[in-house]
Amino acid sequence: MDRVILIVGGHAVTWGEAVLALLGAAVLGLFWLALSAGRASRERSLEAAGAIERQRELDEKLAALTQIQSEMTGRMQTIGEVFGNRQADLVRLIAERLDSLQNRVGDGLNATSRQTSENLSKLNERLAVIDAAQKRLTDLTGEVLSLKDILSNKQTRGAFGQGRMEAIVRDALPPAAYEFQALLSSGRRPDCVIRLPGDDRPLVVDAKFPLEGFTAFREAQGDEARRSAMQRVRADVGAHVKDIADKYLIPGETQDIAVLFVPAESLFADLQEHFEDLVQRAHRARVLIVSPSLLSMAIQVMQAIVRDARMREQAHQIQAEVGKLIEDVRRLRDRTVKLDGHFRQASDDVGMIVTSADKVLKRGERIEAMEFEAPGAKVEAAPPAESLPNPLGRSYAAE
Template identity: 45%
Template sequence: MNETFLILAAAGAILVIVLVALLRSERARAEAAMRLARLTESAESLAAAQAQLAGRQQLAQTGINERLEALAKRLGDSLSEQTEKTGERLRSLHERLAVIDAAQKNITDLSEQVVGLQDILSNKQARGAFGEIQLNDLVTSILPPSAFDFQVTLSNGKRADCLIKLPNPPGAIVIDAKFPLESYHALREAKDEATLKKVRRYFGAAVMVHVNDIAGKYIVPGETAESALMFLPSEAVYAELHASLPDIVEKSYRAKVWIVSPTTLMATLNTVRAVLKDVRMREQAGVIQVEVLRMLEDVARLDKRVDSLEGHFNLAAKDIGQISTSAKKIVSRGEKIQDVQIGDDTPTEGLPPPV
């Protein structure tokens, strides 16, 4: 009996254990199901979040791509614009360099010309030729060829640089080119007042030597005018003379030698041209008067012929009027004849007998 009790107790214990195990297994299943449901829910939430994240990532990627494209376009446009501007600046730079090169070449040529001019001016004979060439250019550009001669020998044996042919009065005027360059340079290079006064006297004396030389050689009574022109081929020398030495200018006036520069000589030659034109007009005045008289004679003859033609015209008009009157009468008679009825009953009174 004890064994049976033990067996029953053991069986009960086993049953209890089995029941407990079953209960634990059910709980485990329930917990597992709950955990699975939670995991499923979490997975769904995670999938939704992942999808949302993917959408946001796509939007972000699209925005980034658009911004990158806009940035690339702006960079491309900016680079193109900068490249174009750089090209324009380079072209402008090349043009300026070309201008600078041309200017440099002109400066070089001018320097060579200045050196050549200095060489000319340093030689007294060449300097005189320079003044004569400038005088030649001015005269030939303003006056007609018949109004001047160069290197003319006067009756006293002196050779003039230029002789302007003017009628009496005043007569032919001599122009002689002079260039007192050494004394002018000494005047410009004076450093103090004492030296300035000294070289100024030297400059004035040099000018007066030329003035007296021209007055003695080129004013010939009965052949030339009572005055002559001294041509200074430098505006600077002319201006310095008038500014610093007005007494020398006054002395030249008293010597009847008029000092002129290129500008004042041009004005003088224009005046001479006007005088020559007036002289030519006066010379042609007699010819013009003769031609006018001949023209008046022709006009008188023409007037007579017009009067004669007018008489013929009036006579012809009278004849034409008479012819017109006769024609009208003929037409009137013809119309009357046309109105006459020709037949057996036609009255014959007043008609001539038939032949």
């Protein structure tokens, strides 16, 4: 045991020391191992406690999460129900809106189709009116062309003017107030004479009018041609006015003025606008130039004069008729007075009949009540009966 086995730092290490050293080292190792095991056990216990604590916290958190999840599930169910109800309401509202919109669209389409149909019918009517107007325009164009042909001929133009004048006179005056183509003492036959009331002298109307100069005046293209046409108009119309004054103004037989009828308003307007001197010359020659409208107005004045004259002529007949009417009214009054007397007499007779009926009624009532009078007793007068209404409106008392 004392054998040296090792020298360390000058110290000889024996087997005993070596064994002791190994034993000490083993003890230290065991101690260290025990300490390490205890520390490890403590750490493991601490870790186990921490794990338990963490498990507990995890369980609490899981419980909280479970509660939150259940609450979320309830809320989600509530929200689902609310959304379901809202969705149902939304679907119902959308369906109602769609139905209303469909109805409005249908009504709008029906109204639009009805309005379109009405517009088409109106359009067809207007097209028919336009077709008729076009046809009338075509007819009028033909008439205008025929009128142009008529006016280009002197004889036909004179017949046209005379026809218009005769139509105006015939429509307004009675047949006895005018005469066409009447014979004058000079042997002339004017187109028309009009007889005024209270005057034996007729008013002469001439319907012929020179148109060639006016046609040239309207178609003139230059100043020279226009002046030439105006001179021709003055010459033609002046000569015609002079012929009327010479032929138809007969002192003591015709009126002091004669009428020159212009068959168109446009010709009369041209005369008044461009040939005032010619109009004044006609006035001085006692020839009155009139258009169709002026002749119509003059004829209407003459019609009123004729009517007033007829009224004055028939005044005595009117007075006689009024006298007869007054006599008839007087006779009607006398007969009404007689009829009133008859009604009064009938009313008095009816009153007496009612009085007698009251007496008979009272006596019948007494007989019915067995109220006989004693022999020799004086019969008392029946008490006055109450006034009874008369059918004729009067009341009578018992006598």
